Amino acid sequence: MIRSLAKLLRVLNSETDPGQISLAFCFSMIAGLTPFVSLHNLLVIFLALILRVNLSAFLLGLVFFSGVAYILDPLFHRIGLAALTASGLDGFWTGLYNSTLWRIEHFNNSIVMGSLIFSLILFSPLFFISNLLIRRYRMHVLAWVQKTRIMQAFKGSKLYNAYQSVSAWRGEG
Amino acid sequence: MKKWIRWQGLAMFSLVAAGLLAFFLLFIDGFVKRMIEKTGTAIVGARVDLDKADLSLFPLGLTLDRLQVTNPDEPMTNAVEITRIAFLMDGLNLLRRKVIIDEMTVEEVRMNTPRERSGEIARRPSLVPSTVKKAVGKLQLPSLEIPDVGKILEKEELESLRLMQEVRDEISQRKAKWQQKLDELPDKAKLEEYRERIQKIKSARKGGLGGILGGASELVSLRKELKQDRDRIRSVRDTFKSDFSELRNRVEEVSRAPLKDVRRLKEKYSLSPEGLSNVSRLLLGGKIGGWTETALRWHKKLKPVLARVSELKKDKAAAKPPRGKGVDVRFKEDHPLPDFLIRAAMVSVEIPAGTLSGEVMNVTPDQDMIGVPLTFNFSGKEMKDLESVTLKGEMNRVNPSDPRDEVNLNVAGYRIRNMTLSKNKDLPVSLKEGLTDFTARAVLVGDALDATVSAGLKSVKITSALPEDARPLAKAMASTLGDIRSFNLQATVSGSVTDYKIRLTSDLDRVLKDAIGRQVREQAARFEKRLTSAISEKVDEQLADLKSRLGGFDSIADELTKRLNLGDGLLKEAAAGAKGGLKLPF
Numbered sequence: 001m002i003r004s005l006a007k008l009l010r011v012l013n014s015e016t017d018p019g020q021i022s023l024a025f026c027f028s029m030i031a032g033l034t035p036f037v038s039l040h041n042l043l044v045i046f047l048a049l050i051l052r053v054n055l056s057a058f059l060l061g062l063v064f065f066s067g068v069a070y071i072l073d074p075l076f077h078r079i080g081l082a083a084l085t086a087s088g089l090d091g092f093w094t095g096l097y098n099s100t101l102w103r104i105e106h107f108n109n110s111i112v113m114g115s116l117i118f119s120l121i122l123f124s125p126l127f128f129i130s131n132l133l134i135r136r137y138r139m140h141v142l143a144w145v146q147k148t149r150i151m152q153a154f155k156g157s158k159l160y161n162a163y164q165s166v167s168a169w170r171g172e173g
Numbered sequence: 174m175k176k177w178i179r180w181q182g183l184a185m186f187s188l189v190a191a192g193l194l195a196f197f198l199l200f201i202d203g204f205v206k207r208m209i210e211k212t213g214t215a216i217v218g219a220r221v222d223l224d225k226a227d228l229s230l231f232p233l234g235l236t237l238d239r240l241q242v243t244n245p246d247e248p249m250t251n252a253v254e255i256t257r258i259a260f261l262m263d264g265l266n267l268l269r270r271k272v273i274i275d276e277m278t279v280e281e282v283r284m285n286t287p288r289e290r291s292g293e294i295a296r297r298p299s300l301v302p303s304t305v306k307k308a309v310g311k312l313q314l315p316s317l318e319i320p321d322v323g324k325i326l327e328k329e330e331l332e333s334l335r336l337m338q339e340v341r342d343e344i345s346q347r348k349a350k351w352q353q354k355l356d357e358l359p360d361k362a363k364l365e366e367y368r369e370r371i372q373k374i375k376s377a378r379k380g381g382l383g384g385i386l387g388g389a390s391e392l393v394s395l396r397k398e399l400k401q402d403r404d405r406i407r408s409v410r411d412t413f414k415s416d417f418s419e420l421r422n423r424v425e426e427v428s429r430a431p432l433k434d435v436r437r438l439k440e441k442y443s444l445s446p447e448g449l450s451n452v453s454r455l456l457l458g459g460k461i462g463g464w465t466e467t468a469l470r471w472h473k474k475l476k477p478v479l480a481r482v483s484e485l486k487k488d489k490a491a492a493k494p495p496r497g498k499g500v501d502v503r504f505k506e507d508h509p510l511p512d513f514l515i516r517a518a519m520v521s522v523e524i525p526a527g528t529l530s531g532e533v534m535n536v537t538p539d540q541d542m543i544g545v546p547l548t549f550n551f552s553g554k555e556m557k558d559l560e561s562v563t564l565k566g567e568m569n570r571v572n573p574s575d576p577r578d579e580v581n582l583n584v585a586g587y588r589i590r591n592m593t594l595s596k597n598k599d600l601p602v603s604l605k606e607g608l609t610d611f612t613a614r615a616v617l618v619g620d621a622l623d624a625t626v627s628a629g630l631k632s633v634k635i636t637s638a639l640p641e642d643a644r645p646l647a648k649a650m651a652s653t654l655g656d657i658r659s660f661n662l663q664a665t666v667s668g669s670v671t672d673y674k675i676r677l678t679s680d681l682d683r684v685l686k687d688a689i690g691r692q693v694r695e696q697a698a699r700f701e702k703r704l705t706s707a708i709s710e711k712v713d714e715q716l717a718d719l720k721s722r723l724g725g726f727d728s729i730a731d732e733l734t735k736r737l738n739l740g741d742g743l744l745k746e747a748a749a750g751a752k753g754g755l756k757l758p759f
Contacts (some may be wrong), residue, residue: 022376035497045186045189046186048182049179049182049184049185049186049189050178050179050180050186051177051178051179051182051184052177052179065307069651070497073496073497074496076499077499077500080499081500081502084502085502091500092505093504094504094505097503097504097505097506098504098507100265100269102267103268103269103270104268104269106270106501107503108500108501108502108503108504109500109502110499110500110501110502110528111497111498111499112499114499170331
């Protein structure tokens with residue numbers, strides 16, 4: 001069982017480039033902030049699986065942003081309502097409204113629209129900011145974490161040993 | 174940089190999608206079942222249970238087995254139980270979040286079926302406040318027993334006695350007054366004095382011229398005095414006559430007062446046939462009121478089906494939505510369709526008499542979008558104890574600001590058995606059996622209700638389980654009702670749904686009035702006789718006393734007449750003396 005768990009952890013942590021982790025966070029932001037059962041999230045999950053992004057970061061981010069979504073719901077509603085009732089976009093929205101695909105997407109819901117707009121706007125900034133933070137963490141903080149007693153104790157555990165041996169099979173450092 | 178495409182991810186995505194699909198296929202039926210139960214319970218306010226939901230994908234359809242909707246007022250009874258509901262849906266419209274059902278089959282709808290467990294979820298107030306009691310009133314039977322005359326006279330004041338006392342006092346006062354006046358008038362002694370003076374004057378004439386002349390002037394003076402006195406007496410006598418006549422009239426009036434007392438008390442305490450003018454309303458109105466209340470309660474339950482859930486229109490400000498739900502903004506559709514529409518539902522309803530079959534068309538809260546109202550049409554033939562029945566109607570919300578609902582019910586050859594008409598303990602009445610044809614029509618425009626019911630009943634047997642100490646009137650009415658073999662009734666219900674009045678007329682009223690009326694009149698006559706006797710006993714003595722007091726005025730009248738006659742006689746004598754004239758000696 002420890003080996004199975006180790007394999008799972010390995011899979012989840014296989015993509016460790018800062019960009020891969022950052023992209024995972026960005027995808028999880030879209031999936032977490034918007035209603036999960038939405039058509040666009042099918043695309044997000046597809047991209048998260050087919051692109052080499054860090055899956056554990058994606059899952060962790062999903063949990064985090066789902067919690068944040070609850071707090072920001074009123075803001076999403078206001079953004080979505082403003083967008084949907086903007087007179088200049090009426091024709092555009094009407095066109096989408098008469099399309100089955102977009103009706104499945106439920107774009108005309110204020111929460112869906114508002115959270116999607118919010119997460120798309122923040123997509124790029126989040127990518128770059130988290131990229132920068134991860135690099136800085138690795139440069140300045142990681143070494144200190146490795147020396148802590150908790151980390152030392154974890155490195156002595158069976159789980160970690162199994163994890164390391166699986167990593168060795170895959171030729172990863 | 175590593176390659177960005179993870180081809181294993183495609184396999185993982187396929188696995189996840191397959192897993193979701195498998196999950197959907199395995200659990201969607203349970204999910205739909207729970208959704209229906211939860212939504213239905215929230216709408217009804219009592220448990221809605223579903224045995225099974227079966228969603229099919231190709232073609233897209235849903236079958237529901239044994240739907241039970243609890244009656245919120247009776248948690249151990251289902252308001253409605255449906256054995257099976259089956260329908261297909263338009264998949265494309267469903268993706269557009271529109272539930273469009275072309276045809277639905279609803280099999281074996283039954284009402285008021287028992288439940289295995291309580292369907293109560295929370296205490297709910299009555300949906301439709303009952304005004305049946307206020308609208309109809311309680312059956313209160315007047316009594317046919319002759320009231321106790323003694324007790325009546327103990328508490329009632331007799332006007333005749335009061336008048337007699339008044340007149341008695343008046344007689345006493347006037348008698349005293351006239352006696353005084355009589356005393357003030359010249360009496361017999363005074364008048365005799367005049368006679369003596371006349372004689373003196375007559376004898377003085379024989380003494381010569383001087384005597385004649387002196388006598389003449391004295392006579393003139395005497396005549397003047399006498400005339401004055403006589404006129405006084407006459408005036409008093411005339412006034413006395415008028416006064417006495419008035420007093421006599423008053424006594425006569427008082428002698429008629431006891432009859433007025435009898436009439437007044439008879440009207441107050443005895444029964445008249447007019448008091449039974451609308452007993453049918455009291456007997457049957459409760460039943461009509463109960464049916465009206467039931468119909469209104471069902472109407473209120475069905476109203477949410479036609480009520481559109483308020484949504485955000487793009488040009489309207491949104492109300493604060495529930496957290497996480499948001500609001501749906503609607504835009505103009507190229508091919509507008511309601512969000513929910515059942516074009517036709519084939520329904521079979523099980524009633525004790527058999528099966529009613531029919532259809533309900535255009536069930537949607539957006540009637541203004543399709544331009545046609547909800548209509549229903551049910552019929553049943555050759556059912557048990559029922560020849561035929563048709564139920565038609567519509568619920569029109571094509572113009573949402575002008576709602577109009579109409580229902581027409583025609584029943585032919587319905588055999589009634591053991592229907593309770595009145596639960597009143599003085600006169601419990603039930604229709605043991607009867608055959609009826611009736612029509613009912615009800616229109617509800619907004620809150621204004623207007624309904625009429627016409628029924629003809631024949632081969633009727635009405636029974637009444639009277640208590641042993643039943644009043645005579647109740648027995649008489651029960652006997653009359655038992656003899657009735659047919660009757661008609663017309664009822665109208667009008668007002669608002671929360672405050673309506675029931676008006677009911679029936680030829681039962683005429684029959685009861687005719688039969689009971691004779692008994693009532695006999696009872697009234699007996700009561701009048703007893704009352705007259707008792708009042709006479711009280712007043713006769715006093716009336717006799719009054720009349721005898723009046724007789725006391727005769728002596729005054731006689732005395733006045735005597736004095737007047739005496740005065741007249743003396744004046745004549747004086748006049749004759751004057752005519753005797755001057756007789757010269759040569």
